[in-house]
Amino acid sequence: MNIKAYIESGTLELYVAGALSEKESQEVYNLTVKHPELLEEALKIEATIVKLTAATAPIDSQSLFNNILSQISTNNNVRPLNQTKKHWFTYVSWAASIVFAAGLLWFANQNIQLKEQLRIADTDKELLETQIENSRNSLTEAKALISVLRDKDIITVPLDGQAISPEAYAKVYWDVKGNNIVLDVQGLPDPPKGKVYQVWSLTLNPLTPTSLGVIENFTTDENKLFTIANTNASEAFGITLEPDGGSESPTLEQLYTLGAVATTP
Template sequence: MNSKEYIASGILELYVAGSLSEKENEEVSVAIQQNLDLQTEVASIEKAIVQLTAFTKKDSSYSFDTIKKQLELKDTKVISLQKEKSNWKMYTGWAASLVLGTTLVLSVLNTTSLKDQLASNSLEKDLLKAKIDSTANTLTNTKKLLAILRDKEVISVTLNGQSVAPKAYAKVYWNQSEKAIYLDAKGLPDPPKGKVYQVWSLKLNPLTPKSLGTLDSFTADTNKIFTIKNANNSEAFGITLEPEGGSITPTLEQLYTLGAVS
């Protein structure tokens, strides 16, 4: 057979891997020594094995596609095959080990890639389910909130912006039977770092503030609607900006909104 047929047969790969019988090895060795094209092909196969092995040792983060892209065969010197039989066995054993190692590496990389893809698909399904559950919860909460707002027993209190933040506003929906308020704080700007909004129940005469707590999740909460316990006989509600952790008494210079119960 001619050079192209010899190369296409795959016998050179088996030769480099040491998978041929001793008689076949000798026949192929003679053919290679007599044909420059076959010598070049064998050198290319050996170079590919060495390059791939170097890549896999150098960086375990290489992907299968990365290795395939970087595996560019270049011209190389032809290795002499005129060696003693004992050296030949050592050489073919080394080559076989490289081929086996390379095969295992590619197998692992392909398997890892498949596992990553399956994990990614599973994650996407989990995220979609979580989004659906979140949407369902949001709808449930919205219906509950609408029922609360439409309750004739609920008192609505508008909190207008004060001098420190004239454009700020908020609204309190006070359900006295449940001893709770529902605060819509959408009209407040995000608090600066290290600061937090604190809600106050107020008695007006004499002025007596009582803390209803801080809005610690204000920035993270998209709807800006908060349920707050309030067992007080409130005459007004106010919101101030305080240091993280809140304050014992309101900082009046940082009074953002204020509204009296009508």
């Protein structure tokens, strides 16, 4: 068998490109097993196709075809084109196979991008649903506050700014029957890092403070409205700035607001 003539015939290129019939492919396979030179040449052709496919840009068909022609004419591992009709058909078939393979890569990439877009859309949907739910919660809170404000048994206690922050203010809406207060702290500045506001119920004679807890999420709460349990016989309310976790007794130097419960005449 003339190995050189067989290599130059273009049959190996068609074999690698998958353009032969099943019977012809089996014949070529048997020859590559029998003749190592043919196997080596087939592997070189396959490596060249992989290189060409990786180098092409599938979304630009003209650039793709020009790139393929350039690679075929300059790559040492590819046999030069003869002027015969048979060899022209061989290389056109090979080039078409490369275009097809590159197109598959492009479609695969488009599929990946589509999946990513769908994932982003799902994320946006979840975010929108969360925002809607938060809005519903805010609306529920607003309705609850309106209900509190309209209740004739609610005691309103304004808390005025003190020496450390004269411009500060807050307001307590005390539901005595429900044993809780709604605290509006829109007039307080954001606490510095490592500090929290702590709410106190006070009796005045003797002066006895009772902690109602700290406002942990002051900065993140947009409404600045907090419902706090209060079972005390409060005569006044105060808010101090304390270290994270709160204090056992109020730091008077950090007293931001204070207000007394109005006495009934």
